[in-house]
Amino acid sequence: MPERITINPVTRISGFMEIEADIENHIVVDAKTKGLMFRGFEKMLIGRAPFDAIYFTQRICGICSTAHSVASSLALEDAMNFAPSEQGRYLRDIVHGCEFLQNHLRHFYQYTLPDFVKLPENYPLFKTDHNDYRLPKNLNDKMVEDYFASLEFSRKAHQMLAILGGKAPHNHGVFIGGITAQMTIDKMIAITSILDGIGEFITDKMIPDVFKIGEYYSEYYHIGRGYGNLLSYGCFDNYKELGTLYVNPLVYSNNTITAFHQDEITQQNTYAWYNENNEPDIHKQQAYSWIKAPRYNNLPYEVGPLARQWLCGDYRNGISVMDRTIARVLEARKIAGIMKTLLEHLILGVSVQEEYTVPEKSTGSGLIDTTRGALGHWITIENSKIAFYQIITPSAWNLSTQTETMKGTGEQALIGAPVNDINSPVEIGRIIRSYDPCVSCATHVFSEGKHINTIQVV
Amino acid sequence: MSVDNLKCPYQEGKLKATESLVARVKSEIIHKKLEKTNLVWLELNGCAGNIISLLNGQSPDFQYLITQMTNFMYSNSLVAAEGSEAMDHLFRVIGSDFILAVEGAVSLKEDGIYNIIGRQKEHAVTGLEAVKKLGEKAAYVIAVGACAAHGGVSAARPNPTECVGVHEVLQRKVIQLPGCPCHPDWFMGTLAYIMLYGDPPMDSRNRPLMFYSTTIHDRCPRRSYFERGIFASKLGEKTCMFKMGCRGPVTRIDCPIRQWNGHVNWPIEDDSPCIGCAQFGFPDAMEPFVNFDTTKGE
Structure with a gap:
């Protein structure tokens, strides 16, 4: 008989999550990932002024607010049939890059490291009761030092973001056309100098730290693979002059990489708390989470740094907990390099803003890869107001509920994993954190006027 | 800055x-x-x-x-x-x-x-x-x-x-x-x-x-533009954004002097209007956040 365990809260993520796992002979035989918070942004957005979506949707998430401002701007530009200038794109992508750096630094040091490194227990925040810490003392001490040292660099990544975006989290800069402000020489110098410092920290500390952890926890190269389907909407791509600096919209399944097509996305809610009208219904019988089940070509997909690193060909060591974590760290270095290239191609003192008019009636979509993976915003404007807004977030892909036939991506990664001590199932948190879950993002109302076809299986 | x-x-x-x-x-x-x-x-x-x-x-x-x-x-x-x-x-x-x-x-x-x-x-x-x-x-x-x-x-x-x-x-x-x-x-x-x-x-x-003692408007470095009636018609301009929907006049907070993220910048310095995020009533009472129809208002 399998024994059921529940972990709630899964801490060191954004938002609230529970994992239920059935364990037999020290192996996970079934698992459910549950998003346990709900606010209903898509409903709140109806009737609001379309341009306000850029600032409003940022409040979905305190960690990846910039990502939402970028996707929202893209959706509005699409609806307005407006193409931003290349300078506008560079500026906006630099701001987005700052968020990648801040997120990856924070996730690796503040969220991931405590799974593998024993932090000083005289501080209540760091008390734990499991004992699977394997680093020798001098190495453990060094990583504790880096845990604290990293705070300066993640803070400075947000400082760069604020230099161009006004403030962080919840920036004011990202807008239709690119960003609100112009690049000036003093901003350029400030950003370049901070970026160099962050780049050094990544190379000198973060990359060696992640590979050291991999050495001492080497079985995690073989745990948490999941389905091995990878997807990206593309980011830092398709510039007129610079081409693609990172990754194009691509999909990987069955050892084959193919081009991504938006029409293949569907979303199901058979096991999520929504009724046949897509209204929230917490009393729905078989449901267990607020997170729906986005599918591509009817299959669950993994999104995020490993998907991108794999699809662009930079890193193809494997698909596992450790590979996911390493890919995130290597991506930080990649993004710092891309930002440098974009900065070199900026022209100082260019305003990319115009007087924009809200379309009376239109639709648009903004699909972009962000820190945690593929993010999509879909908007319908009627009578110059938002008539419909839909958001499918990276964590909805990674932490989706099951469908009739298939478990979600994260659930599948848990199934088959070893659990040495059922009273201290440390493996489970390590596996799920490798996806950098953001439950604040992943739970939404999906209302009438659907852009993404919802398959109803009630 | x-x-x-x-x-x-x-x-x-x-x-x-x-x-x-x-x-x-x-x-x-x-x-x-x-x-x-x-x-x-x-x-x-x-x-x-x-x-x-x-x-x-x-x-x-x-x-x-x-x-x-x-x-x-x-x-x-x-x-x-x-x-x-x-x-x-x-x-x-x-x-x-x-x-x-x-x-x-x-x-x-x-x-x-x-x-x-x-x-x-x-x-x-x-x-x-x-x-x-x-x-x-x-x-x-x-x-x-x-x-x-x-x-x-x-x-x-x-x-x-x-x-x-x-x-x-x-x-x-x-x-x-x-x-x-x-x-x-x-x-x-x-x-x-x-x-x-x-x-x-x-x-x-x-x-x-x-x-929280003083409104943004009272300490806004762009206040003189307001007094002289020089208003921005799009984002990215260095003048007063009152007509674009800036909520500085009703928002009591010290952003103009404190600024953000190591005191390097803040929304108005970034050429975007204050959206009143530190004032009671945010967000509903503060919308629209950005308004280009500066003559009619909402």
Whole structure:
């Protein structure tokens, strides 16, 4: 008989999550990932002024607010049939890059490291009761030092973001056309100098730290693979002059990489708390989470740094907990390099803003890869107001509920994993954190006027 | 990008309030006149952006906060423990002397089940239950950010999960630090003041006067454009954005002098209007945030 365990809260993520796992002979035989918070942004957005979506949707998430401002701007530009200038794109992508750096630094040091490194227990925040810490003392001490040292660099990544975006989290800069402000020489110098410092920290500390952890926890190269389907909407791509600096919209399944097509996305809610009208219904019988089940070509997909690193060909060591974590760290270095290239191609003192008019009636979509993976915003404007807004977030892909036939991506990664001590199932948190879950993002109302076809299986 | 040109000693004093209060806490702790305080950071229905903002704090930084100034007991985003062990951690603080900081709104719908923050054995703990249990026992309660202070974006119409601010569910004084997010200085300064002297001087809505006394408009560096009627018609201009919907005239907060992220910038300096995120009524009362139809208004 399998024994059921529940972990709630899964801490060191954004938002609230529970994992239920059935364990037999020290192996996970079934698992459910549950998003346990709900606010209903898509409903709140109806009737609001379309341009306000850029600032409003940022409040979905305190960690990846910039990502939402970028996707929202893209959706509005699409609806307005407006193409931003290349300078506008560079500026906006630099701001987005700052968020990648801040997120990856924070996730690796503040969220991931405590799974593998024993932090000083005289501080209540760091008390734990499991004992699977394997680093020798001098190495453990060094990583504790880096845990604290990293705070300066993640803070400075947000400082760069604020230099161009006004403030962080919840920036004011990202807008239709690119960003609100112009690049000036003093901003350029400030950003370049901070970026160099962050780049050094990544190379000198973060990359060696992640590979050291991999050495001492080497079985995690073989745990948490999941389905091995990878997807990206593309980011830092398709510039007129610079081409693609990172990754194009691509999909990987069955050892084959193919081009991504938006029409293949569907979303199901058979096991999520929504009724046949897509209204929230917490009393729905078989449901267990607020997170729906986005599918591509009817299959669950993994999104995020490993998907991108794999699809662009930079890193193809494997698909596992450790590979996911390493890919995130290597991506930080990649993004710092891309930002440098974009900065070199900026022209100082260019305003990319115009007087924009809200379309009376239109639709648009903004699909972009962000820190945690593929993010999509879909908007319908009627009578110059938002008539419909839909958001499918990276964590909805990674932490989706099951469908009739298939478990979600994260659930599948848990199934088959070893659990040495059922009273201290440390493996489970390590596996799920490798996806950098953001439950604040992943739970939404999906209302009438659907852009993404919802398959109803009630 | 700099506050070096500040000449007014009154403004400068305000700007340095946090720094000098924290310096005093530091010295009193070193001289054993003051003990580290127990601090619980409770996340409810929101975006967790206030803890992210707190991590951006500089004077002092987060390391100082959790190692020297407080026994930082709990934060869902940062605590090393997980599952029931983490929940035990959280509720074990009851019975000791502690300060409760809350971010996120309290969801009231169906007794709070739209926001489950953890589990104790078979029992699912709602945000509503946790804030009541902890809030009634805490020495001080601080509502950090717009959602905790008054519902904020979590309570935006039609308020699908019936979100309210923390003070609505507690029969006691709650110190209000609205803002989206809360600036790390507003929180650190308030905490330091409490540790030294107790309740800070507050306005009628329990906002500390040292941060919330003056409107953005009254200290706006673009005020002269307003007086002379020179208004921006698009973002990115250096003139007054009043006609584009700037909420500086109704928003009481010190952004013009404090600025953000190591004091490098703030929304108006970034050529975008203030959206009133630190004022009660945000977001619904502050919309539209950006308006190009400057002659008609909304």
